[in-house]
Amino acid sequence: MTDKDRYQRIYAEIDLDKIRQNVKNMKENLVPGTKMMAVVKADGYGHGAVPVVEALEPLAEISGFAVATAEEAFALRDAGITKPILVLGYTFPYSYERMIRQEIRFTLFRTDTLKELSDLSVRLAKDGLSQKAMVHIKVDTGMSRIGVRPDAEGIRFVKEVFGTEGIYVEGIFTHLARADETDKSSAKKQIALFENFLDLIEQETGRRIPLRHCANSAGILEMPCADFDLVRAGIALYGLWPSDEIKQDAVLLSPALSLYSTIVYVKEIEAGREVSYGGTFTAKKRMRIATVPVGYGDGYPRGLSGKGFVLVHGKRAPILGRVCMDQFMIDVTDIREAKEGDKVTLVGRDGEEQITMELLGGLSGRFNYEFACNIGKRVPRLYIKEGKPIFSSN
Ligand SMILES: *Cc1c(COP(=O)(O)O)cnc(C)c1O
Secondary structure, eight states: OOGGGGGGEEEEEEEEHHHHHHHHHHHHHHHHOEEEEOOOHHHTTTTTTHHHHHHHHHHHTTTEEEEEHHHHHHHHHHTTOSSOOEEEEEOOOGGGHHHHTTTTTEEEHHHHHHHHHHHHHHHHHTTOOOOEEEEEEESOOOOOOOBSSSSSHHHHHHHHHSSTTTTTEEEOOOOOOOTTTTTOOHHHHHHHHHHHHHHHHHHHHHOOOOOOEEOOHHHHOOGGGTTTTTEOOGGGTTTTSOTTTTTTTTTTOOOOOOEEEEOOOEEEEETTTTSSSOOEEEOOOEEEEEEEOOOGGOOOGGGGGTTEEEETTTTTEESSSSOOOOEEEEOTTTTTTTTTTEEEEEEETTTTTEOOHHHHHHTTTTTTEEEEEEEOOSOOOEEETTTTEOOOOO
């Protein structure tokens, strides 16, 4: 068996050159001087956090990385990544010491966390550790998820943080709930609340926190007023769109991920024959159908049953009946050249036709973010870097 043999059943091809180009294109759309953090949570939105980060770390355009959990941050440090890493969510106390030692930035919004971090940081300093706990204070301006409110109580929290030993306040940030809508009034309200809060902090403490940030991809693409000192680029890195209300003309983005399989069986069925579990599809005429060895066990949504399609020889082949855990059937009656061993495009381009994650996300009742994150561990990844293929070991 060679490396390539494992890629016959299904593989995801991830073009790292496109991700780098997407970064450069987004950067041109930012207020000059704005830094950019690459969001690589959930294994880089299913694209593979370590290979994506290794491709991005050398770029001057990228000042650091953001993840959702301590483990995701540790995995990047283990891979030798030295640029700043911020954990965007709450972290549990067991991870504090390792995070401080590895200079992984905390998202801070709880008084008990502040106290625990400070106690630990002071204790580690006594043992000779030079690093402090580096934090970004989270402000809730409308998500109602995590963060302190931008009010008098919020100011008290910020002052308390400033006055606590062993803590370095590197950043402060908020998150936009509705920047991906055409109507930006809600996002603008959040930005105004954030800005007022930052002003108030400066007035009351005389301090300016170095990294103030709020923009996600939607903010980067359509709201220059959201840039501040730093932006957090997630979905757009991968060439995917935050929503269908975002105009696709301001920044050129190319989808980095394609998903391919191979036809493993072709046969004819007569009128009246049912296809797949539940018999939800019955042939009305004689048909040629093909079996694709991919299913929801690979993260290919069962919600595409009877709705989705794939590309074979540059033509659309509709899915017949239910998607099973590991296989599904397609109609190749009108694709006469289709035969066993032929390439099947599940996501990506074949000739004139293209299947996007936006389209499949919509058809399956997921959305593109969820579609990308759910591409399973069973799917080997093939990376393209500087035009050359790299086979991964997973
Ligand atoms: C996921 C996330 C982002 C990135 O959002 P995209 O819409 O993917 O750009 C930015 N900030 C926070 C706090 C997030 O949780």
